[in-house]
Amino acid sequence: MSRKILVLDTTLRDGEQVPGAKLNLYEKLELAHQLKALNVDIIEAGFPASSQGDFNAVKEIVASIGKDRTITALARAVKNDIDAVYQSIKYAKNPLIHIVLGTSSVHVEKKFNRSKDEVLEMGVSAVKYAKTLLPDVQYSTEDASRSDFEYLWKTIEAVVKAGATMINIPDTVGYAVPEEFGELVKKINYRLKNMNDKVILSVHCHNDTGLATANTLIAIKNGADKIECTINGLGERAGNAALEEVVMGLKLRAEYYNAYTNIVTKEICKASRLVSNLTGLDIQVNKAITGDNAFAHSSGIHQDGLLKSRDVYEVISPEDVGVENMEIILTARSGHHAFKSAAEKIGCKFKDDESFEYLFNKFLELADVKKEVYDHDIYYLIEKYSNEKAL
Ligand code: KIV
Numbered sequence: 001m002s003r004k005i006l007v008l009d010t011t012l013r014d015g016e017q018v019p020g021a022k023l024n025l026y027e028k029l030e031l032a033h034q035l036k037a038l039n040v041d042i043i044e045a046g047f048p049a050s051s052q053g054d055f056n057a058v059k060e061i062v063a064s065i066g067k068d069r070t071i072t073a074l075a076r077a078v079k080n081d082i083d084a085v086y087q088s089i090k091y092a093k094n095p096l097i098h099i100v101l102g103t104s105s106v107h108v109e110k111k112f113n114r115s116k117d118e119v120l121e122m123g124v125s126a127v128k129y130a131k132t133l134l135p136d137v138q139y140s141t142e143d144a145s146r147s148d149f150e151y152l153w154k155t156i157e158a159v160v161k162a163g164a165t166m167i168n169i170p171d172t173v174g175y176a177v178p179e180e181f182g183e184l185v186k187k188i189n190y191r192l193k194n195m196n197d198k199v200i201l202s203v204h205c206h207n208d209t210g211l212a213t214a215n216t217l218i219a220i221k222n223g224a225d226k227i228e229c230t231i232n233g234l235g236e237r238a239g240n241a242a243l244e245e246v247v248m249g250l251k252l253r254a255e256y257y258n259a260y261t262n263i264v265t266k267e268i269c270k271a272s273r274l275v276s277n278l279t280g281l282d283i284q285v286n287k288a289i290t291g292d293n294a295f296a297h298s299s300g301i302h303q304d305g306l307l308k309s310r311d312v313y314e315v316i317s318p319e320d321v322g323v324e325n326m327e328i329i330l331t332a333r334s335g336h337h338a339f340k341s342a343a344e345k346i347g348c349k350f351k352d353d354e355s356f357e358y359l360f361n362k363f364l365e366l367a368d369v370k371k372e373v374y375d376h377d378i379y380y381l382i383e384k385y386s387n388e389k390a391l
């Protein structure tokens with residue numbers, strides 16, 4: 001039976017950590033509403049202990065959409081942070097406290113300068129405290145992919161016993177490679193399900209070597225029940241797994257993964273444009289799913305194939321992610337078929353094959369000196385040459 005994968009969007013927390021991406025309260029609310037329209041299962045609304053502004057924003061998001069969505073916010077494994085999260089999300093219908101604490105040796109020794117047992121105890125105490133406030137607690141074993149497996153498991157086992165209801169495995173610095181990350185998730189999933197099959201296993205992947213989407217998808221294949229991602233892959237450094245890529249990758253190969261999400265994919269492009277407009281951060285033109293060129297075709301061979309049948313070169317239909325239509329870009333590589341289709345679309349009728357061939361050659365001459373040929377260029381060609389070769 002196909003498994004439902006929960007989607008947590010952290011654009012408002014990890015995404016907002018990007019330099020220059022800071023949003024004001026109204027922008028955060030607008031984005032939260034779009035995340036609701038996308039139907040993400042959980043919205044990570046912020047890091048309330050980081051500033052009064054963030055605390056207020058999380059509270060406002062809860063007041064605005066907290067009855068419809070699970071809302072979470074981040075806390076380090078300390079009482080003050082957990083209190084700030086609790087105070088900001090407590091009126092949501094399903095509030096979830098998210099605690100993060102490192103498990104790798106670099107975190108334990110260099111960041112905390114404590115022993116492994118002391119750090120483990122900090123995590124357990126934090127979960128126990130959070131559980132006195134709310135029933136749902138997610139525990140993130142920060143830098144999990146660089147952690148010693150037995151210590152990582154010891155931590156997971158202890159925090160689950162203390163009451164954690166979700167275990168999140170972050171590839172915090174984008175260190176993991178898909179095969180290895182898949183094995184890690186499989187091993188944890190196996191032990192976790194034997195211990196407490198109600199605990200939700202989650203992953204959170206960063207994109208330092210461009211593998212965040214691949215690592216997230218392989219985690220799903222290996223048993224992860226929940227994924228964390230951001231719109232446009234916004235996030236620390238090279239960013240997080242992009243929601244649009246993971247969701248559409250999963251949808252495209254649903255049988256392979258035997259899993260699905262409840263994301264309303266038609267809202268994807270709107271969400272992507274909104275995040276770009278609000279943050280002022282452009283979307284790379286060739287970005288998968290939401291880049292300007294994601295559904296644009298410029299080579300003649302491809303254009304010819306597409307005009308015969310779209311599935312020749314299109315595995316995702318643009319309409320499915322809220323893009324009006326595929327785009328045929330006329331360039332010097334375009335062939336007869338694409339040019340004819342574009343010219344006819346704007347009302348040009350060719351007298352005979354010879355006149356078509358004549359105009360096609362004029363089009364190629366223009367395309368050789370211009371990057372792209374637009375409708376107005378075709379009008380120009382028609383005007384200029386129609387007297388020479390009656391069209
Ligand atoms: O990258 C990370 O480890 C995080 C945690 C808070 C999940 O963002």
Ligand code: ZN
Nearest residue numbers: 014172204236
């Ligand atoms: Zn992160």
